[in-house]
Amino acid sequence: MGDLISLLREGLPESAVLTDPDVTASYANDMASFCPAGAPAVVVLPRTVEQVRHVMRTATALRVPVVPQGARTGLSGAANAVDGCVVLSLAKMDRILEIDPVERIAVVEPGVVNAVLSRAVLEHGLYYPPDPSSWEQCTIGGNIGTASGGLCCVKYGVTAEYVLGLDVVLADGRLLTTGRRTAKGVAGYDLTRLFVGSEGSLGVVVRAVLALRPAPPAQLALAAEFPSTATACEAVRRIMARGHAPSLLELMDRTTVRAVNSLTGMGLPESTEALLLAAFDTPDPRPDLAAVAEVCTAAGATEVVPADDPAESELLLHARRVALPALEALSPATMIDDVCVPRGRLAAFVDATAAIAERHGLTIGVCAHAGDGNTHPVVCFDPADEDETRRARESFDEIMALGLELGGTITGEHGVGLLKKEWLAREAGPVAMEMQRGIKAVFDPLGILNPGKVF
């Protein structure tokens, strides 16, 4: 251990190597519940690629595990420390190196905060779509590691679709450059995409070339109240079937609506069973909004309220953005699920989730990126109550089983981490697991990179 610290210090400034156990302990966890975390031996905060390479060379020489971290806002335990590890925080590598409106790319270090990048590119008339709920805290490196999504995905897709190329420090300290700066490129296997969503288990991303889009007009939204989540989901089905391309299509159930009101006092309609938010960011969103309003009414909406202007739309969007924190505030603890099902099965999923909640006597609030079929059932419980805690974990698992049964996936955008690694094998099957383990061994033959995660 003394060896580890002194070797690390040979290539890192004094201030970049943290060893005080109180301090290092504060880097042990991301935001997932129920995920064990070990005690790091040391936390390093490199500022340069060369420093990251030094960390990985040292870790390889001593066979010490390394856990890469962004802002630790992840929800699957992927960034949790393991005992005796080096926590490799990329938070200080936070420079935007380049924004190019002609190439429509940004080149960034991994510690750049999502919202900081989004605002910086907007000044050039550009748009970086991926917008996880934690966008004011989470980093691009973390977004790449977990393949994050957000509200924008129904129209603009997920993080993976915006990563053109990467610089990655491998487990042994070698530098790998993948991908390209150009709009297209197919030279060799797609190593770039392999790193997206690999949760720091294949290498340490130290630089990313990101694709940008022209900034769209401000979106205009409507809110529709439904007498049941099933009717709201039916509206989603019809909206998508009719070829609309909303920039946002979000569902909040009654529990979520009330939680948001209780956190923000914003006065959403509490009489509703389900609130659907739809928005369009086309030059003239009114025809689409009118058509969607009609679809909602036909599907059973009791009231449809269009926003008067982009500012009012932003307020509705804010309600959705705070939904997870609002649900978290309902009980001493929560588990946030992340099941994505085919859109056509959304109603079945939501109804069955309500039945699971009832059977276990629990509150489970559901908010969802409904247009993607990506749901976030939030299981509320009190960890001091052993039986309730057991029922919460059972519900959480039953929700994943339900998702698989309906043709979905155990994780739409939060990743596998520790939380779902038992479940990955069920979804992927033995052949895919074998191939994934084979790939892991190619990039990290000693198994020092984020061990125990994903698999």
Place this chain on the structure above:
Amino acid sequence: MGDLISLLREGLPESAVLTDPDVTASYANDMASFCPAGAPAVVVLPRTVEQVRHVMRTATALRVPVVPQGARTGLSGAANAVDGCVVLSLAKMDRILEIDPVERIAVVEPGVVNAVLSRAVLEHGLYYPPDPSSWEQCTIGGNIGTASGGLCCVKYGVTAEYVLGLDVVLADGRLLTTGRRTAKGVAGYDLTRLFVGSEGSLGVVVRAVLALRPAPPAQLALAAEFPSTATACEAVRRIMARGHAPSLLELMDRTTVRAVNSLTGMGLPESTEALLLAAFDTPDPRPDLAAVAEVCTAAGATEVVPADDPAESELLLHARRVALPALEALSPATMIDDVCVPRGRLAAFVDATAAIAERHGLTIGVCAHAGDGNTHPVVCFDPADEDETRRARESFDEIMALGLELGGTITGEHGVGLLKKEWLAREAGPVAMEMQRGIKAVFDPLGILNPGKVF
């Protein structure tokens, strides 16, 4: 050999095993120039997944190389036979299994022709964007293998962005399922994308889940004539910098324009040095077209001609679609390059390519997906003339070197195959090559899948 054929016949119908040397020889090549092709031992045309598995189990048992093939319209030699191989044609597995407007997916077998799928989904109001020039012949399986692009990419991206999940028969005959049917999903490493562009070297795609989009309105185009390719490229740079999102932005140089006229008699303006085509498929494309017309004029266009209606736009688009065959018709043989450079370097690239043509005393026509920086310089030569042939090959290589020097890639959408495998190492570097070889060994430890391609 007798062993191979009789073992293959145990799991394949009589008509699916072709051994007549005249017939098998006709499966030896794709459409690339200068790529050696061996003599296949046998061509198999399976119709079911089980038959493909039988082929791969047999090949593994006998250690016989297998070359997967679609329509053999590829331009890199990736589908060329090697001596004594099994050519595994997926052309007979051509069923569209599902088109779902709610999930916006199609599930297809690999032998479905691109244009057949495009027309089928359009009947459901849906759009499958990737549109390689060969779309009336090429298959979805081939498109996946080579990660094909097309004219649509400047707005809608390439094949890779439309592949959600795959069924793949591995080298040893096991069946691997990757990805998902849902809009989002991040469970484990992205094996799906690893297969896209892997040119049949990692496994045999037998089923694909493809993402679809709502069909956009018919596009409206304009043509702009420029006094030089450099001024046309400058217009491209400005159009993209100003945040326009054209559905098509294509460049044809004078050589290409004349070749198209000579093939089709369609009377494009031969006095122009470069013709730029731009189109928009928004509900009202006129404001964008007017703005682009202005940009073109300011950049030096001598004439800007807007199409009067979608039919006239289609005619312009057709001119671009036949550009490659038209250039091919100019000389006894051609080599088609596929260099993609940053948009801002397009003018430098086109000028330097003209200088290469002049230095070697050759005709090199350039057509380009200009909005992507993806160029197709077509080197014309007579293979009967040894010296000209040598100069053609030298030019071809110099164009790739130029692309790399300008920060581009040796292949934007045609792939590596045999044609560019010496060049892949130059672009990717030794670390990436080692990782790619490692991945190859995980999926195909005996090296029987399309040996000698890519690396």
